[in-house]
Amino acid sequence: MKIIVTGSSGLLGSALVKALRDDGARVVRLVRRVPEGGDEAFWNPAKGVVEREALEGAEAVIHLAGAGIGDRRWSEDYKREVVRSRVEGTRTLAGALAGLRxxxxxxxSGSAIGFYGDTGDVAVDETAPAGAGFLAQEVVVPWEAETAPAEEAGIRVVKLRTGLVLSGQGGxxxxLLPxxxxxxxxxxxxxxxxxxWISIDDxxxxxxxxxxxxxxxxxxxLTAPEPVTNAEFTKxxxxxxxxxxMPLAVPGFVLRTAIGEFAEEGVLTGQRVLPRRLLDSGYTFRHTRLKEALAAVL
Known part of the structure; x- marks a missing residue:
């Protein structure tokens, strides 16, 4: 089975590529540099360029590329980069796939639970509408919309709305660990x-x-069945x-001063998200409890 993967050098992509290869798949990584060997192919999403020949014959494509949401302080320039890297990459890839013989x-296609905005203590599943805020309305909604050409071409499209991934290797x-x-x-x-949250294994x-x-x-x-509050996560x-x-919480204004606008939507806002589609389809989670998941990944 030939599988194309973007974002293969990231935390999720590198773990997934190894698992796919261990399972016997032939993985071709799309990279934005000169390819090294037959398991890599060039693409430049900012210019709408991708090696279509490398895509031919693939049975599946997994698109994970995009600038890290919390990797830097949110300047206006970096917020534009977060949006651009997702929208342009998905547009380039979906359009190319739709045009293949x-x-x-x-x-x-990668996505995020930021789609739901702040849900408070209300549990939501995939039937919930998009929420408010930068991540929901300016990042995830247009990001997911760019998969439309592939879907219209008859390709099965799945939008991977990922939560907080627990791993001892990054993210x-x-x-938090130091x-x-x-x-x-x-x-x-x-x-x-x-x-x-979800363990990287799951x-x-x-x-x-x-x-x-x-x-x-x-x-x-892509979240575990039992989300927890930040206080419970900390404990x-x-x-x-x-x-x-520490017995006392870090005040919101301190976080806003320290890490800027990301504090509001990335730390102080929460989503209580349930993996209804996975559970209904019969998927069995390896880690359903936070303590066992943290013990496993650490």
Whole structure:
């Protein structure tokens, strides 16, 4: 099975590529530099360029490329880069796939639970509408919309709405772990905002499951069945690391001063998101409880 992957050098992409190859797939990575070997092909989404010959014969395409949401302080320029990298990349890829002679059966396109905005303590699934705010309205909604050409061409399209991925190798956990390991972990803001998490093992297994189940299409929440509040996350991570946590929360204004606008939507706002489509289709999570998931990845 030939599978095209973008964003293959990131936390999720690198873990997924290894798993796909271990499963016997031939993986071709789209890269924005001179390709090194037959398992790489060039693309430049900013210029709408992709090697169509490399796409021919692929049975599946997994699109994960995009600038990191929380990698930098949100200047206006970086916010534009976050949007541009997702919209242009998805537009370039979906358009190219729609024009192929032999089209892939499926496109799995990266997305995020930021689609739902701040849900408070209300649990939502894939039937919920888009929320408000920059991430929902200016990033995720237009990002997902760019998959339309592939869908109109008869390709099964799945939008991977990913939550907070738990991994000891990177992502948001790489920012939290040094603080917690010295005993300075603390709830953020009110601590009541929900964090919808998924272990990296379940993320990879769920993506492979979706690939092999053609009845699954449209948005799919890649989150564990039991989201927790930030206060509970803090307490559990401290317990797993056998480190104390601070009794007082970090005030919202301190976070806004320290990390800027990202604090509001990326830290202080929460989504209580349930993986209804995965559960209804029969997927069995490896990690359903936060404590066991953290213990596994750390």
């Amino acid at each position: 032999a089209k892939p059966a499926v496109l799995l 948001m956990m790489s920012q 603080i917690f390991r010295v005993g300075l972990g603390a709830p953020l803001g009110s601590g009541r905002q929900y964090w919808s 993320w990879v297994l769920a993506v492979q499951y979706i690939l092999k189940n053609p009845e699954i299409s449209g948005p799919v929440n 559990t991570l401290g317990a797993v690391l056998h480190r104390p946590t």
